[in-house]
Amino acid sequence: MVKVVGVVGSHRRNGATEFLVREALKAAEEEGVEVEMVTLADKKIEFCKVCFDCSPEKEGVCSIRDDDVPEICRKLEEADGIIVGSPVYFGLPTGRLKALMDRTVALRRGGFKLRNKVGGALAVGGHRNGGQETTLTAIHAWMLVHDMLVVSDGKPTSHFGATGVARGREDAEKDGTGLQLARSLGKRVAEAAKQLRRKA
């Protein structure tokens, strides 16, 4: 079955980002795909040590094996579509999410294991123009460097991904536009992942 994994880059559980990523995944599920949410708030994520052990000419695997990253990477590898959501911190994704992104270098060096997976991005900031789009762009950069296929938030808006304006979960629940965009993104990622699976 086609699978879409949603990654929540927030430092806290039950915040605005988790709420919106869950809504995106619900919409994806309505398209008939399997979904799974991975929240980073409760995960141990060490920084990349730049040891290059993950290079094919060395060990070919990451030297850090006692944190939660190997398991998260397994889930990403299994997915057909990946939705990455982050709060906006100073116009960019959280350091927690970036730490994970850096560790996924092992998937790239190990043979572009995320190639051709569908990617969609979601960003939530406390202000209307607080850096949601720059945060989406940073997430897209990670996806592109993995050779993933980046999609927009789909119909009817089809822009750069889903954006929310919220300081926390309660605001997010009232942010009708953010909710709609999150749902459109989930639908779009699922739709594209199904399409690619059919063509493969």
Ligand SMILES: Cc1cc2nc3c(=O)[nH]c(=O)nc-3n(C[C@H](O)[C@H](O)[C@H](O)COP(=O)(O)O)c2cc1C
């Ligand atoms: C350190 C820090 C930096 C932030 N920087 C921004 C920012 O640049 N722009 C913005 O709109 N909101 C900013 N915010 C607000 C968060 O993006 C907002 O509260 C978001 O909903 C948090 O997501 P969460 O509920 O999933 O934790 C910042 C919050 C923190 C704690």
